[in-house]
Amino acid sequence: MARPGADPVGPDRWIAPHGAFEGRNRHYLTERSSSRENAVVTDHTKARAPFAPWDRRELPGLFTVEDSARRVGNYKWAEMRLFEALGGWVATVPELDVKMVLGRHTYHHAWHSELWHKRLPELREMNPDRLTLPANDAFVTFMDAVREPEAPDLTIEKLVGVYRVLIPRFISAYTYHLNGTSRITDAPTIRSLKFALQDEFEDWRDGEMLIQSLLDTPEKIRRAARRQEELEQLVLASGGIAGPGSLGEPAQEESVA
């Protein structure tokens, strides 16, 4: 026997046609929501569907708690090494506009590392330092190479390493995590990923525009390309910021394993 307030239409008509939410013949998007009447505004005790009809989030995700924590620890390690390098470079670049942009971006990446630092205990790692690790030795080699240039005439090499190689890797690793993780169980990570990604996109654009403004001769274009190629080889060997599987890549993951 139907409970009071139960949907008279039943679960066989979950997908509502346009306009179906008006009037008595309302239809529902999920079985769960079909068991409740939408509450009338004036009747605050009447049960409402726990999920709005437009809420399409699902429970399953690609990552366990441990998977997510491991990736977050890799992100924190990489963001730390990046903000340290950007801060260190400020004094070594003669171009005033670059100097000031690096100063701003230093904080962005420090803040990302802080977001990840705070997320780790929520992912059952009570000692965040334990998971603040590079994905593997090859990634350390790559980061060392990114951070290596020092001389004042190497601004192109510094910027290409960060804005044409490393930050695009952050964007892709973060996007993969964002798209693959459970939108319900791992929502706090998703929120931090979105904040970080917004900065990454804007920082990438700032950096790319600086690079374009510096590449004013064929030789400088070749320098930038050489630097990018050298670093791409290194990051490829590491598998990316979270190691093999940074972007899923199951075939690669298996071959490395």
Added chain:
Amino acid sequence: MKKMLPETELARDERFVRSKIEDRIFDPRGARIAARNTGPAKMATDRPAAAERSRSLMHGIFVGEVQALEGAGRTCFDFDDTEAPFQLKLDMARQCWDESRHCEISIKLGDHMGTEIGEYTESTFLYSAACNPDPVLRLCGVNRALEGLAIDVFSTMKEFGDESGDPVLEFCEDWMLADEVTHVKMGSDWLRRLTEKDPERRERALEFQRTVDSIFNLGGFRGDDEENVVQLARRFRELAGFTEQENDSLSALARESTEQARQMAEMATAMLDAQSS
């Protein structure tokens, strides 16, 4: 990239002209200029060459901000995770952003006031305080001494903007002042936390701060009196966590420096007079 970048390696474009502090002090023209009686040195609209002096000070603020940015950036890089805690580095990264904004503000204010990058020389002794190999001493020298000085300078410039009817200058200096109060608090906080169980290290850090303060009081640049170009901003200093005792001690140090500078100027003038007669 190596750790600990010396001030001689600071990268600059072709507009910047570097000068040494000793060249300024021992400039033979300085004694005759100092001997002129032009009234109180305090920045005020009724003082001779007030506009020129404010532009010069603005340029000084700009190069100071560049060096403060570089110093904070180096503190992010120079120390590993055991030498400087993660949270300290996060504070320094935040300071990088703040100093970067201050550079932008100072460049635009320079344009607004009619000066340009490179019109005046740059001394890099501010950055040299940021080269101390001990992060506690570095923070004491930079965040307590120099950022404390910045509070005084911005407060003086804010008042000057108000007096001279320049709302843009007053507005911008007030915003920068707010950041500097935060930076001093960071310095005080880290001094307390990192030396909690090491009073000897704390004393060394405070001694380093006093040395940096003395350098920047040189010639009576900053103090409580009309004789000082920049006035001690006691109210904002208290907001930043400096005690009344610390402010009094700084004021006494400033009077001492002013008196020393006056005596040096008198001696130099006497020597010049003796040479010319």
